[in-house]
Amino acid sequence: MFRLALRLTVAGGREAWTRLAAIVLAVTVGVCLLLATLAGINGVNAQNARYAWLETGFTPETHRPVADADGLWWQILADTFDGKVIGRIDLAATGAHSPVPPGIAELPGPGEYYASPAMSRLLHATPAAELGDRFPGHQVGIIGDVALPAPDSLFIVIGRTPAELSRTGLADEVTAIATTVPSSCSGDECAIGVGIDENGMILVLSVVALAILFPVLILIATATRLSAARRELRFAAMRLVGATPRQVSVVAAVEAAAGALAGTVLGFPLFLALRDPIAAIPFTGAPFFPSDLSLSLADVLLVLIGIPLAAALVARVALRRVQISPLGVTRRVTPRPPRAIRLVPLLAGIAELGYFTAAGPPKTTQHQTLAYATGFALILSGLMIAGPWLTMLAARIIAARSRRPASLLAGRRLADNPRAGFRAISGLVLALFVTSVSVGVITTLIAAAGPSGGNSAGATLQQNFGHAARDGQFVSSVPSIPAGTLARLDAIHGVAGTSVIHSNPTFQPDPSVRRSGAPLGPPQAQLPGVALCSDVARTPAIGRCAPGADVVAIGTGFGNGAGRKSTADKAIWPAVDISPAMLEQLPVSALVVQTDGSRAALESARTLLEKEFPSRFVPDTISAMSAGSGRLLQAYKQLSNVVVLVSLPIAGCSLAVAAAAGLAERKRPFSLLRLTGAPIAMLRRVLAFETVVPLLLTAVVSIGVGFLAAHLFLRAQLDQTLQPPGLQYYVIVCAGLVVALGILGSTLPLLRRVTGPDAARND
Incomplete structure (x- = not known):
């Protein structure tokens, strides 16, 4: 049976070889991306180990x-x-x-x-x-x-x-x-970037792995189903001449696994050839050494055995009608329509994320990873399971309201077999969901960190001195700034001025003020620093003085941490009853240096400050201090870009394969329609309707569910509200849909070639 199965794999001349080549190519691309995903996870672990x-x-x-x-x-x-x-x-x-x-x-x-x-x-x-x-x-x-x-x-x-x-x-x-x-x-x-925040990175990588694996598996499954209907007819004929269900299963499994096995084997050298450029992608914020993108023995065996096995299982499922009866395919019994119960997994995934939004996230990182990975896996699976039902719903509406032959035919064909209609665009649906989640989360995190301090914040250095004591008072390690140091700073080309901020003797720290926001004492008593207005005027990034003031109380936390925006440049600081002479006697809490923003001025001033005042905290720009977790956000943004750039091409490949397969499998009914007088233009409109309708409907649902999942995740894990994405997201989505429609359009010219009179013959 194995020898017969291998012969049948290439039986049929050029069509069979073309089908086999398409399967091998699609599986090769899918396996390469799958290996890159597994190697990327191993690379993150290897990269983090070097921080030990x-x-x-x-x-x-x-x-x-x-x-x-x-x-x-x-x-x-x-x-x-x-x-x-x-x-x-x-x-x-x-x-x-x-x-x-x-x-x-x-x-x-x-x-x-x-x-x-x-x-x-x-x-x-x-x-x-x-x-x-x-x-x-x-x-x-x-x-x-x-x-x-x-x-x-x-x-x-x-x-x-x-x-x-x-x-x-x-x-x-x-x-x-x-x-x-x-x-x-x-x-x-x-x-210094000691690793990545591994807890957060593992959480994100779990979702990324699911986001990439699902489209890859869809691509492989779509490829192995090429000419599935034609093969079903062949296997039904074998049953009619005496082949047992087991023999037919062996032939189908070998035929499907042969192309998948060849594609799997070719995927390994393709991955090795692309490993160097993949390693250069800084999807954790830093590139990898190529050797870090390695594969364990378990990874190799999982892919080498799992992909051909999955292809064989797909073939086995596709033959369920032949297994029931050898006449099942010939009679073309309409499959049972999908039911609304298919929405349950999708709703369950949304409900799980909603539960953690109300109850709060799990306590440990491992439990958070399991919880969110399970929720997103349920939603991804739910979209795939609910897709045929949504497609059937749209098809019935179109068929009921149609007034033209093309839309009527397309609506009835989709309603007759919505699973096949959705299968062609399922990869793109998942890609849009992944894109929506990734962009939604990253856009919100970046918006929460926000720009800080206006344009001058990136040109202004701040050097902090000392630390906060247990009672909340600021303890300075620098009693004063030598005049020679200030002169050397002013002498640097590009330095516009300096501000020396002293400790505020009237500062009254109180935890309840920070917790409740209730005022305590006069405004100047709530600000930890004091400064000369003549200095403040030379450093606009830290605000300005109230009219008529000589000395003002001023905040020193201009770069106030992750997830907050610094608006110090808009602040108007209140006057304080301290003379300039008294000010000079107070210890220094910070030194601010205003530059023209050039690298030479910033780095020369930074170098001088580091030499003069060795400290655990080096001077940095106000904008960099306000970013706080900006480097981690950049790592997540890189991951988001990788997911988008990988998932959309995979979805495009799946759509191309599915469109070509669908056209090849339906050439006989289309040929019969042409023989009865249907114009080729109408048949092209039928094909367009059959793809565009489920694509647009499920795209809207997928994007909406993606934003909802992102919002629930942000509320549960970070207590943030989803921020709408910028123009770039809509450009990516529209470009993806246009490319998808372009792929569909590229298959339409084949319709004339494959629907000639000879294709209408009985096999």
């Missing part, structure tokens, strides 16, 4: 005594250059047996440093006053890839003396280098 050594000092394992190991002073800080994050690690060995971080052969001595390849190139290409002067000493080597999360990672490991680091108050003495993979980030770790 940066956990040194934050985990207990690095402080436990280690036999024959000397202590190592370790200080990790975040730095910034031209919007890029630099991880700075200062080290000081206390003996010959101090632990050595990965990626370097030996610890750098005082006055020496190692740099990552990207950092080394940046140092050599940038004037020292803008970057190199921040780091004492000279370069002695390159940090190896084993310590770098990404090819473009900016890291520098600087050698210092134990006396220098022990006095900073920022360093820890450790006896080992951390090997624990970070599961989340906080403090300095987040500042």
